[in-house]
Amino acid sequence: MTSIADGRSTPELDARAGLEKLATYPHHILTWVDDAGYPVSVALEADIDPIDRAASFEAPAGLTVPLDRDVSLTGSHIRPQPGYGYDERRHVTVWGRLTAAGDGYTLTGERAWGWDEAEVPFFEYSERSLPQSRRYFDALSAERGTPVKPRLSLGWLTLRATRLPFLSATVVPVLLGIAIAATHGTFDPVAAILTVVGASFVHLGLNVANDVFDTVQGADDANVTPTKFSGGSRVIQYGLLSLRRMATIATAFYLAAGAIGLVLLAFWGSPALLVIGIAGFVVSLGYTAPPLKFVYRGLGEIAVAVGFGPLMLLGAYVVQTRGILAWEPFVASIPVALFIALILYVNEIPDRRGDAHAGKRTLPVRYSRDAVITGFNLAAGAAYVVLVVGVGVGLLPIPTLLMLLTVPLALQVSRGLRPNYDNPYGLMAVMGDNVQLHLRAGILLLVGYAIVLILGALAPGLDLFVG
Amino acid sequence: MPPPVEELLEAALVGELTVVDRRGRPVTYPLIPLWDGVHVYLTSSTLFSRKLEHIGANPRVALSITDPVAVGGRTDRATIQGDARVIDEDPHGGWERLLPIWAAKEPAIVEFLKARVALPLFFERALIEITPRRVLYWPDGDAATAPQVTELIGEAA
Numbered sequence: 001m002t003s004i005a006d007g008r009s010t011p012e013l014d015a016r017a018g019l020e021k022l023a024t025y026p027h028h029i030l031t032w033v034d035d036a037g038y039p040v041s042v043a044l045e046a047d048i049d050p051i052d053r054a055a056s057f058e059a060p061a062g063l064t065v066p067l068d069r070d071v072s073l074t075g076s077h078i079r080p081q082p083g084y085g086y087d088e089r090r091h092v093t094v095w096g097r098l099t100a101a102g103d104g105y106t107l108t109g110e111r112a113w114g115w116d117e118a119e120v121p122f123f124e125y126s127e128r129s130l131p132q133s134r135r136y137f138d139a140l141s142a143e144r145g146t147p148v149k150p151r152l153s154l155g156w157l158t159l160r161a162t163r164l165p166f167l168s169a170t171v172v173p174v175l176l177g178i179a180i181a182a183t184h185g186t187f188d189p190v191a192a193i194l195t196v197v198g199a200s201f202v203h204l205g206l207n208v209a210n211d212v213f214d215t216v217q218g219a220d221d222a223n224v225t226p227t228k229f230s231g232g233s234r235v236i237q238y239g240l241l242s243l244r245r246m247a248t249i250a251t252a253f254y255l256a257a258g259a260i261g262l263v264l265l266a267f268w269g270s271p272a273l274l275v276i277g278i279a280g281f282v283v284s285l286g287y288t289a290p291p292l293k294f295v296y297r298g299l300g301e302i303a304v305a306v307g308f309g310p311l312m313l314l315g316a317y318v319v320q321t322r323g324i325l326a327w328e329p330f331v332a333s334i335p336v337a338l339f340i341a342l343i344l345y346v347n348e349i350p351d352r353r354g355d356a357h358a359g360k361r362t363l364p365v366r367y368s369r370d371a372v373i374t375g376f377n378l379a380a381g382a383a384y385v386v387l388v389v390g391v392g393v394g395l396l397p398i399p400t401l402l403m404l405l406t407v408p409l410a411l412q413v414s415r416g417l418r419p420n421y422d423n424p425y426g427l428m429a430v431m432g433d434n435v436q437l438h439l440r441a442g443i444l445l446l447v448g449y450a451i452v453l454i455l456g457a458l459a460p461g462l463d464l465f466v467g
Numbered sequence: 468m469p470p471p472v473e474e475l476l477e478a479a480l481v482g483e484l485t486v487v488d489r490r491g492r493p494v495t496y497p498l499i500p501l502w503d504g505v506h507v508y509l510t511s512s513t514l515f516s517r518k519l520e521h522i523g524a525n526p527r528v529a530l531s532i533t534d535p536v537a538v539g540g541r542t543d544r545a546t547i548q549g550d551a552r553v554i555d556e557d558p559h560g561g562w563e564r565l566l567p568i569w570a571a572k573e574p575a576i577v578e579f580l581k582a583r584v585a586l587p588l589f590f591e592r593a594l595i596e597i598t599p600r601r602v603l604y605w606p607d608g609d610a611a612t613a614p615q616v617t618e619l620i621g622e623a624a
Contacts, residue, residue: 239588
């Protein structure tokens, strides 16, 4: 039986559980506070009886062990790894009072505490300890009369706060939209650059705003198993940036994106671009922000699919074509949309307890493990079906079938979900593969369109569409 | 410091730091002991800084080295009583002056530090500096034999 004691980052154990753990250690460290107020520790081997909550041992020679105060028995273990350090860290301490028993003593266990990294992984242990770190910095700040905060270099902080590596989710569909427009005979490099930069600002604004609203609504604080792919940037939780500063950064990104959007509308504008721009802004901000809060209503995956699929890709396309719409970019956006939604979907698996706590009704919160894995398989399969059917009916060019090269990676992700479903840190490799799946699928689609462009230039009459 | 205890300090991958909580009870934490020839140093992340609060309220501590596995198979054991001081003027980088002797025991820490963006608060740290006062030494590691006691500064008891 365990409970989380006030401020304790790992479960406090009852004495019996503590003694059961202590019995697994080859030696034990008896510790008490001597009459001068200093701790005294001596290693010995105790006979442990968890049923009776008792540990008995011979009296250590030459030392006076007190019977009138709490003493402790500690077990500690590491496994040295030469040239690296160590692993298999675990320790447990049981406190209680001693009674004399023959030539020795018996400790009656009253309470216990410990940590075993096999039970609570180090990263989770660290996350559970955030309140202690905050308390320490608050005390230091009060003592010095000036704020003392954790720090990161500006470069690392920018990378972490904006989640910059995830920008591939924007760059892929935007470049694809531009590439499709180029195969249709329109390409404006200035508009292309502005589109990539503007869309990136929307994405970065979304990332930062997501942290702000998830913090306000408690989801990120409740999550003690974040990974580098899930759980937000954590910069607010770690005290690296304040909520207000993050809100300011998100606003700045959105304002910059809005300014670029106005330039695009002024020089390459069309009703289609206006509609797509407004829809993109609503989907981006409404992802976590009230009153829409798509992700809290079970619509997060759809919002991400629409935002990072059709809206990004068609938006980039209509900037280039000055408002002319076509089915081809829409069909090409569907596999991209499904794979980006699957990034969110898989990343939500380790977050599901924190999300449920905060009222986020994501699909992994609502459905069972089997249903979630089936959902992944269906969505990934649908991406390939749309591609093949799109090529088959002549909407997509034949070289885009290169995307089928990612099928083995999709199978690898699918196979990795079940064994790691309840292990956030084991799932990290799967989440990494899943990010790669979206990136590689997008790149292969781009390569397909590059082939169309090159062959179109070399052999203008060559038809790369079926039928 | 008795030479065998210095050798134990230099070899130990882990020792057990015991501090005294506000109710006068011992609380023990496994930590890497670092010895510079004068003081014993330990470092603590602010994540696990309760021990630092205890030391701030009561500087009397003990460090024991008991695990033969952590000292390369040696069977002798020691407990060092002393007065601790928390050094936390610069939690971000002040502790890095001990990085060379820390890395000698845990080489991986250098690589972890390069990736501090992954776990920033782990590298917001304080130093614990222990001035040894009294050493208990068990040459054969057996509690059935009385320890050899060395007073280093006055008397602890």
